[in-house]
Amino acid sequence: MTTNSPYILGVDIGTGSAKAVAVSPAGQITASHRQSYPTQHPQPGRSEQDPEAIISAIISTVRQTVQEMGEPPAAIAFSCAMHSLLAVDEDGEPLTPLMTWSDGRAEAYAAALKDTPEGHGIYAATGTPIHPMSPFCKIQWLRDHEPEIFAKAACFIGIKELFLFRCFHEFVTDHSIASATGMFDIRALDWYAPALKVAGITEERLPIPVESTRLLIGMDPAMAEALGVPAGTLILTGSSDGALAQLGSGAVEPGHAALTIGTSGAIRMMTKQPAADPERRLFSYALTPDHYVCGGAINNGGGALQWFSKAFLPWSDYNAFVNTAFTAPPGADGLLCLPYLLGERAPVWDSRARAAFVGIAQHHGSAHFQRALIEGVCYGLYSVAEALAATVTPVREVTVSGGFTASTHWIQLLADIFQKPMLLHQEEDASALGAAMLGWHALEKADAWTFNAMAAARVFEPEGEHHATYMRNYKAYQLLYHQLKEVTALLQGH
16 A cells, blocks of 8 residues: 555544554654543543543544644554443444543453353453453443443444444444453454443444454545544544554563553553463453453542542642652652552452552541552552563663653662663654554554564663562552452442
8 A cells, every 4th residue: 555645644533632643664653632521420430531522622633633734644543541332322422421431330240250260251251350440341231331322322332433433334343452351352353242241232232343454445425524634534433542552662572561541551462363361360351362351440530630630739730749759758658658549450359349548547637648659559550460470571771751750869760669771762652652662563654563563662670679668569559459448339339
């Protein structure tokens, strides 16, 4: 396939914003634009977004970036946050708000199924842990609590699928987003009938799964005009943000993990085939038929810091929070935080888990609490890395990305806990970059798996001075979750 355009537009549809980046065949980002959108919480445990606001943000970022570049892209490739759910009618009109990954209303359905033989079988086939985040559980909630909407829904999709429908008038999804629904067989690469039966739907009410490298053509002229590109512009279905962050980080070899902390956090590794974790701690999502991403996401990253700032501090500056935290000593003088404000995903997959500070003494000040919170986030990621080591292969090195990388202290903390080098690239937009890289791969202009083998801008080598302190606190962190389960259940009335 030939093209003379000097760039592909990588578009990441994130939880809080849409971002478009123009990427050259050499992997250089030459222009970018971002637009944010809010999340509403109309009731406890619910997280919703206006799908039209997100579509508008996608259109705006694409149009602005194309205008800055002065010519249309060779293609537009998409990355998207996982686990969102939207019910639409046959014309693609939304019947519900977009339920995001953090929406917990389906908690009872996940709890009832998680530890059953049926639940184990669904996890083994789909690679998605049974958890209220998954569209599989959210559809069950809609079936029982919004029966009129459930009956009227022609298709259950995510936000990227809605955008593609507006472009091409067809419901399609990529294998990676599909494999994050909890209803997709990651080996057969098709919808998994036993999961659909539990959800009460047929595959006719789900989008058609296609390869992440599928190129779509024949865009609706009105949408093309809104985007500021020719109607013949190629669109790549793309993949999930997690899979493409792995690719964009260059973490494609065994033992090379990618770690990110934004509102939430995650650590992942690339594998050649689905990874089966007998303890069901990890997800395993498809990227291409020969490339899978195995790992785990934690619910509570930067969002936990924002909560603490809003609740207890007279200021809400993120950088000031982090800088103040690191004035407290390593280990926070014996103060420990279990940061499960939103429950937890990997490795415990317990939406009913709750946060706690333990070991509080009179000498602890605000900085101790702030540091303990950051250390708790890091322990959560370290516990996922331990599960990866047991299931796939030990972590050898870690590429880091996300807003937290503005703090060199935080990156060094991770290096000291993991006792592995942390590699920091200058570019933070790993998912959007990964989408563009996959686009150049689909156009046969580059090999996506070697495309981003650039040197790290900085390597943070582990220091051993405080490692024993961190491991002592990490042991306490692991014990704390299990010892608080009964207390937490009592407090919640379970």
